[in-house]
Amino acid sequence: MPKLLLKFNAAVIKEIVFDKPSFSVGRKPDNDIVIDNPAVSGHHCKLANIGDTYFVEDLESTNGTYVNQKRVMKAGLHHNDVVTIARHSIVFLEDAPPPGADKTMVLPPAAVEALAASPGPSPALEIVAAAAELDSAPPAAASEPAAGAPAMESAPAVSPDKTLPPAASPQRTLPPEPVPPAAATTTARLRVLKGAVSQPEFELKGTSTYIGKSDRAQVPIQGSGIFKSAPEVAASIHRKGENYTLMAIKDGYPKVNGADVTGQVPLKDGDIIVCGGTTLQFCVQKT
Amino acid sequence: MKNLHLEIAGRTDKGKLRDRNEDSLLLLPDLGLAVVADGMGGHNSGEVASGLAVDIIAQFAAKMLGGAREIVPDGGDARISVRARQLRHFIENANTMIFEKARAFPKDHGMGTTVVAALADERSIAVAHVGDSRLYLFRKGELTRLTEDHSLVMDQVRHGLITEEQAEKSNLQNILTRALGTEPRVKVDVEDHPVFRGDVLVLCSDGLTKMVSDAELAAVLRSNEGAAETVDRLIAMALEAGGVDNVTVAVIRVAPPRPRGFLRFVRRLLGGR
Numbered sequence A: 001m002p003k004l005l006l007k008f009n010a011a012v013i014k015e016i017v018f019d020k021p022s023f024s025v026g027r028k029p030d031n032d033i034v035i036d037n038p039a040v041s042g043h044h045c046k047l048a049n050i051g052d053t054y055f056v057e058d059l060e061s062t063n064g065t066y067v068n069q070k071r072v073m074k075a076g077l078h079h080n081d082v083v084t085i086a087r088h089s090i091v092f093l094e095d096a097p098p099p100g101a102d103k104t105m106v107l108p109p110a111a112v113e114a115l116a117a118s119p120g121p122s123p124a125l126e127i128v129a130a131a132a133e134l135d136s137a138p139p140a141a142a143s144e145p146a147a148g149a150p151a152m153e154s155a156p157a158v159s160p161d162k163t164l165p166p167a168a169s170p171q172r173t174l175p176p177e178p179v180p181p182a183a184a185t186t187t188a189r190l191r192v193l194k195g196a197v198s199q200p201e202f203e204l205k206g207t208s209t210y211i212g213k214s215d216r217a218q219v220p221i222q223g224s225g226i227f228k229s230a231p232e233v234a235a236s237i238h239r240k241g242e243n244y245t246l247m248a249i250k251d252g253y254p255k256v257n258g259a260d261v262t263g264q265v266p267l268k269d270g271d272i273i274v275c276g277g278t279t280l281q282f283c284v285q286k287t
Numbered sequence B: 001m002k003n004l005h006l007e008i009a010g011r012t013d014k015g016k017l018r019d020r021n022e023d024s025l026l027l028l029p030d031l032g033l034a035v036v037a038d039g040m041g042g043h044n045s046g047e048v049a050s051g052l053a054v055d056i057i058a059q060f061a062a063k064m065l066g067g068a069r070e071i072v073p074d075g076g077d078a079r080i081s082v083r084a085r086q087l088r089h090f091i092e093n094a095n096t097m098i099f100e101k102a103r104a105f106p107k108d109h110g111m112g113t114t115v116v117a118a119l120a121d122e123r124s125i126a127v128a129h130v131g132d133s134r135l136y137l138f139r140k141g142e143l144t145r146l147t148e149d150h151s152l153v154m155d156q157v158r159h160g161l162i163t164e165e166q167a168e169k170s171n172l173q174n175i176l177t178r179a180l181g182t183e184p185r186v187k188v189d190v191e192d193h194p195v196f197r198g199d200v201l202v203l204c205s206d207g208l209t210k211m212v213s214d215a216e217l218a219a220v221l222r223s224n225e226g227a228a229e230t231v232d233r234l235i236a237m238a239l240e241a242g243g244v245d246n247v248t249v250a251v252i253r254v255a256p257p258r259p260r261g262f263l264r265f266v267r268r269l270l271g272g273r
Helices: A109-117 A123-133 A139-147 B045-064 B082-104 B152-158 B164-169 B214-222 B227-240 B262-269
Strands: A003-008 A011-017 A022-026 A045-050 A053-058 A065-067 A070-072 A074-077 A081-085 A088-093 A186-194 A201-203 A208-212 A235-240 A243-248 A264-267 A272-275 A278-286 B006-013 B023-028 B033-040 B112-120 B124-130 B134-139 B142-145 B189-194 B200-204 B247-254
Touching: A045 A081, A053 A065, A070 A074, A208 A272, A208 B189, A235 B142, B006 B023, B006 B033, B006 B227, B023 B045, B023 B247, B033 B045, B033 B200, B033 B247, B045 B082, B045 B112, B082 B112, B082 B124, B082 B189, B112 B134, B112 B200, B112 B247, B124 B134, B134 B214, B142 B214, B152 B164, B200 B214, B200 B227, B214 B227, B227 B247
Parallel strands: none
Antiparallel strands: A003 A011, A003 A088, A022 A045, A045 A053, A053 A074, A065 A070, A065 A081, A081 A088, A186 A201, A186 A278, A208 A235, A235 A243, A243 A264, A272 A278, B006 B247, B023 B033, B033 B112, B112 B124, B124 B189, B134 B142, B134 B200, B200 B247
C-alpha cells in the first residue's frame, strides 16, 4: 500500500498509510488529514485511489494545490510526487518499486551491436567483469562506475540484507549507451577426415548439433559393417558458454580419441570423433 | 494431431515476494505446444506483455496447426523444419502485437517479455526462445541446456570473459540483450532437436533457474516422476529457496522406451538400430 508523508517545510510531521479509497485534506477538523494553517482552505483537496491509480483533486481551494510545483485541478500521483498545500506538503510514496525500476531491462539493439562489434577488452568491460564478482556489493555502487553515469535506481530501495540471493536485490538500470564490448568469439568446426557424406567441414552453429544417418541430423555419417547401418542419431554436440560436450545418443557407438563414449564427454581442440564409417576432427578457432 | 506419447504439465506461481505474477504459461497438449513467457515493464504492463505473447501464440497455433490443414508461412530459413518455421512465425507476430500495443498505450510503454516455446511431436521438437527463459533437455540421466540466454552475462560467458559461476552471481543478470515487444522486429532463435523416448523437457522462467541450480534440477529429473509431480516439486524448491521472483515451469515428458523384447528383435533383423 502506498504511503503519504505529511511535511511542514522540510520536517516530516506524520506518516499515513494509504489504506482508504480517499483522504480529504483541509483546515477543518472533519478532514482525514487536518492542516491547521490559515492559508489552507476548509476543504482544500482530496487524495483518492481508483483501481491501480492514485490522484489528487483540488476542491476549489483559495490558495491552490500544487503537484511538483505545478498548480493542478486534478492530477495522477506517482512515486515521489510532492503535493504542496501552502507551506505543507504531502509526499506520495509507492511501496512497490516505482515503474521503470522493474527487475529486468533490455539493451537497445544499437548497444547490442556495439557490444558484438567492438574488438578487445576495454576498461568498462573490466569493471563490469569485476562487478560480476562483487555479488554482495550494493548494486548502485556496481553499476555506477560501469555505466560512467549515475544509476537511475532510487537509492532507498537498496536492501542491506546481504544474505538474499542476488536476484533479490533491487534491480539496477544501466544507462543503455555505454556498453561493455565483446572479446574473442569462439567458433568450432567438425572436419571430416574420413567417410564424408556431404560437405568436408561443418561449422557448429547454435547450441546443439546432431550427428547421424537421419535427415534430422546436421552432420550426416556413413554406416559401418556389412549392411552399412548407422543409427538415425548417433551423437550430439552441445555448447554451453564456450565449452563443448559430446553426448552419446546411442551409448558406445561414438568414439572420442579411440574410447567408446557412454553418457557425455567434454571436447577439446583436435579431438578425433569416430561414428561408424565417418571420422571427424573437432577444431576450435578464436577470432 | 494427438500426441499420445507426450505428457505435458505446467504451473505458474507468484513467488513469495512479488505482488503480481508477470509470468504467463500456455499449454496445448493436443498440439504438443508449451510456452513460458516472463513479462517486464512498469505497473501491470509485464503481465500484459507476457499475457499477449501467449495469447497470440495460442491463436496462431490454433489457426495454423489445429485446423483441418496445417498452414506453413512462405519463405524463411530452409535449414530449419516446417514446425520450427511455424513457431518462429507465431513468435514474430506476438512481437509485433506487443510492440504496437506498447506504442499505442503510454502506460504500457517499454513493456516486453521473454518467451521460450517448444513444439513437440513424437520424433522431434522445435525450440524457440527470446530472452532468459530457458529450455532444458534431460536425456539418459544428463541435463543439457538447449537455449542460450539473451543476456549481457551470457554474452560474456560465451566470449570467455567470465565463467558460468560468475555469471550466476553477477549483478548484471537482469540485463537482457533481446526481448519480445521492445523493438519492431525481433530475432527469434529457433532450433530443431530429435526427440527420443524417455526424454524430459523443462521450460522455465528465471524465477526457477535463479533459485534452483542445474545440479538440483537434474537430481529432481533423475527421480523420474510424472510431469505434474515434477512441476510441483520444482516450484516448491524455488519457493523454499526464497521464491524471490515469479516462477513458471512446464514439463514435457516423452513416454519411456517400450520394454525390450520382440519388437526390438524384429527391428534388429530388419537392420535398424
